[in-house]
Amino acid sequence: MARLLATLLLSALCSAAQALEFVSVAEPAILYDANSLKAKRLYVATRFLPLQQLVVLEAWVKARDSTGKVFWIEKRNLSSKRYVVVTAQTAMVRSNWSNSAPVAFVAPRQLGLEWQGNSGDWVKVRHRDGSTGYIRASEVWGE
Numbered sequence: 171m172a173r174l175l176a177t178l179l180l181s182a183l184c185s186a187a188q189a190l191e192f193v194s195v196a197e198p199a200i201l202y203d204a205n206s207l208k209a210k211r212l213y214v215a216t217r218f219l220p221l222q223q224l225v226v227l228e229a230w231v232k233a234r235d236s237t238g239k240v241f242w243i244e245k246r247n248l249s250s251k252r253y254v255v256v257t258a259q260t261a262m263v264r265s266n267w268s269n270s271a272p273v274a275f276v277a278p279r280q281l282g283l284e285w286q287g288n289s290g291d292w293v294k295v296r297h298r299d300g301s302t303g304y305i306r307a308s309e310v311w312g313e
Contacts, residue, residue, distance in 0.1 A: 191223050194218050194252060195219040198215065205227060215243065219235065221233040227245075228245075255312055262277075263297075264292075266303075267289045274303030281297075289304065
């Protein structure tokens with residue numbers, strides 16, 4: 171009995187450790203108000219949408235998007251590949267992590283960018299066209 175309780179506790183701790191990780195939507199997927207295919211369908215999430223995992227179950231994940239909306243999504247529709255979404259009206263993506271660095275490209279609000287790592291207050295990102303650069307962490311969500 172003690173061994174079973176220890177196993178259950180360890181499983182719960184592992185799920186809790188995963189709970190605040192960021193993931194992305196692998197393919198367009200339906201978001202639900204509960205963890206069931208019979209639940210109310212809320213809307214369709216686009217590919218690469220970054221999500222913050224709140225609760226991880228066997229086949230479902232309760233998640234939050236950049237607007238703060240909370241919903242359920244089937245776990246099979248998620249990818250561990252990380253993306254961020256631009257929250258600033260317009261953000262300058264720089265060639266390195268400095269405000270004085272040359273602008274690599276301009277990122278409009280709601281643009282999804284592939285997350286490639288953090289460097290202090292800066293996030294290294296990659297645009298779908300292959301351009302890379304650094305954006306201030308305060309100007310994106312999902313990092």
